[in-house]
Amino acid sequence: MRLPAFLNWKLIAIFVVGGFAGIAFTLILIEFDHYTSSEEFCTSCHSMELVANPYRESKHYFPTSGVRASCGDCHVSEGVISATIDHVMGTKDLISQIMHPEYDNPIVSLLHTPEAAFEAREWFRETGSATCLRCHVKEAIKGTRADTLAIHQENTEGKSCIDCHINLVHRQVPGKKVFKRDAWNQMVEEEYGLEAGMAEKIHKGEVSPPDVN
Numbered sequence: 001m002r003l004p005a006f007l008n009w010k011l012i013a014i015f016v017v018g019g020f021a022g023i024a025f026t027l028i029l030i031e032f033d034h035y036t037s038s039e040e041f042c043t044s045c046h047s048m049e050l051v052a053n054p055y056r057e058s059k060h061y062f063p064t065s066g067v068r069a070s071c072g073d074c075h076v077s078e079g080v081i082s083a084t085i086d087h088v089m090g091t092k093d094l095i096s097q098i099m100h101p102e103y104d105n106p107i108v109s110l111l112h113t114p115e116a117a118f119e120a121r122e123w124f125r126e127t128g129s130a131t132c133l134r135c136h137v138k139e140a141i142k143g144t145r146a147d148t149l150a151i152h153q154e155n156t157e158g159k160s161c162i163d164c165h166i167n168l169v170h171r172q173v174p175g176k177k178v179f180k181r182d183a184w185n186q187m188v189e190e191e192y193g194l195e196a197g198m199a200e201k202i203h204k205g206e207v208s209p210p211d212v213n
C-alpha cells in the first residue's frame with residue numbers, strides 16, 4: 001500500500017498505540033467517575049446521620065417504582081468530561097476534609113450544614129438542575145394534585161427545579177433569605193444539650209466540640 005508522503009508506518013503506529021492508550025484512559029476515567037459517584041464513596045466522608053439517614057427515608061431512596069436516585073445521580077453531572085470536572089472540583093472537599101478533621105464531629109458538621117446546603121443549591125441553580133432532568137421530564141410531572149402538571153408547564157419559565165424544591169432528601173435547612181444563624185445555633189445546642197452560646201464558639205472554632213461520635 002502506498003502512503004501519502006507525510007505519513008509513514010512509524011507515524012501510523014504512534015496513532016494506533018496512542019489511540020488504544022486514549023481508549024484505555026477513557027475507560028479508566030469512566031470507571032473512576034463511576035466509583036467516585038457511588039453512595040459508598042460519598043458516605044466514606046459525609047456523616048451518615050446528617051446526609052445519608054434522611055436520604056434513606058426519602059422518596060428518592062424508596063420510591064414506589066423502585067427507581068432509586070443515588071448520590072451521584074443528583075450531584076454529579078452527566079458525561080465523562082463533566083463528571084470528571086465535578087470530581088476535580090470535589091477535591092476541594094478532600095482538602096477541606098484534610099484541613100478540618102473536626103468536620104467528622106456531628107456538631108461541627110451540623111453547624112456547617114446550612115452553608116453546605118446553600119452551596120449545593122447554588123450548584124443546582126447554576127446547572128439548571130440538569131441532574132434532576134436526567135430522570136424527571138417536565139411535561140410528564142402529572143403529580144397527585146389536579147394542578148401539578150400545569151404548574152410545571154406554566155410557572156417554571158426561567159426557574160430551575162431547585163428554586164421550588166429544596167429539602168428533598170437531607171436534613172431540612174431554611175432558604176438562604178430566611179435563614180437565621182441564631183435560631184440554627186440554638187437548635188444545635190438543644191439537640192446536643194450544649195450550654196447557651198456554645199454553638200457559636202464551636203462554629204467559630206474558638207472552642208473544640210465535645211466528643212459525641
Ligand code: HEC
Nearest residue numbers: 036037041042045071075093094096097103112116119120
Ligand atoms: C474526602 C472526603 C469527601 C468525599 C469522599 C466526598 N465529600 Fe463532599 N464534602 C466534603 C467536605 C469536607 C465538604 C465541605 C464541608 C462543608 O463545607 O461543610 C464537602 C461538601 C459537599 C457538598 C456541599 C458543598 C458543595 O461544594 O456543594 C456536597 C453537595 C457534597 N460534598 C457532595 C458529595 C458527594 C455527592 C460525594 C460523592 C460523589 C462527596 N461529596 C464525596 C468531603 C467529602
Ligand code: HEC
Nearest residue numbers: 059063064065067068069073074131132134135161162165
Ligand atoms: C435517578 C432518577 C432521579 C433523579 C436524578 C431525581 N429524581 Fe426526583 N424522583 C425520582 C423518583 C423515582 C421519584 C419517586 C416517584 C414515586 O415514588 O412516585 C422522585 C420523586 C421526586 C419528587 C416527589 C417526592 C418528594 O420527595 O417530594 C420531587 C419533588 C422530585 N423527585 C424532584 C427532584 C429534583 C428537584 C431532583 C434534582 C435535585 C430530582 N428529583 C432528581 C427520580 C429521580
Ligand code: HEC
Nearest residue numbers: 132136138141143144145148151155156159160161163164
Ligand atoms: C414554580 C415552582 C416549581 C418549579 C420550578 C418546579 N416545581 Fe415541581 N412542584 C411544584 C409544586 C407546587 C408541586 C406540588 C407539590 C404538592 O402538591 O405537594 C410540585 C410537585 C412536583 C413533583 C411531585 C408530583 C407528585 O405529586 O408526585 C415532582 C416529581 C416535581 N415537582 C418535580 C419537579 C422537577 C424535576 C422540576 C424541575 C424541572 C420542578 N418540579 C420544578 C412546584 C415547582
Ligand code: HEC
Nearest residue numbers: 042046052060069070071074116117120121166167168170
Ligand atoms: C434526589 C437528589 C439527591 C440525592 C439522591 C442526594 N442529594 Fe445531596 N443534595 C440534594 C439537594 C437538592 C441539596 C441541596 C440542599 C437541600 O435543599 O436539601 C443537597 C445537598 C447536599 C449536601 C450539602 C449539605 C446538606 O445537608 O444540605 C451534601 C453534603 C449532600 N447533598 C451529599 C449527598 C450524599 C452523600 C448523598 C448520597 C448519600 C446525596 N447527597 C444524595 C439532592 C440530592
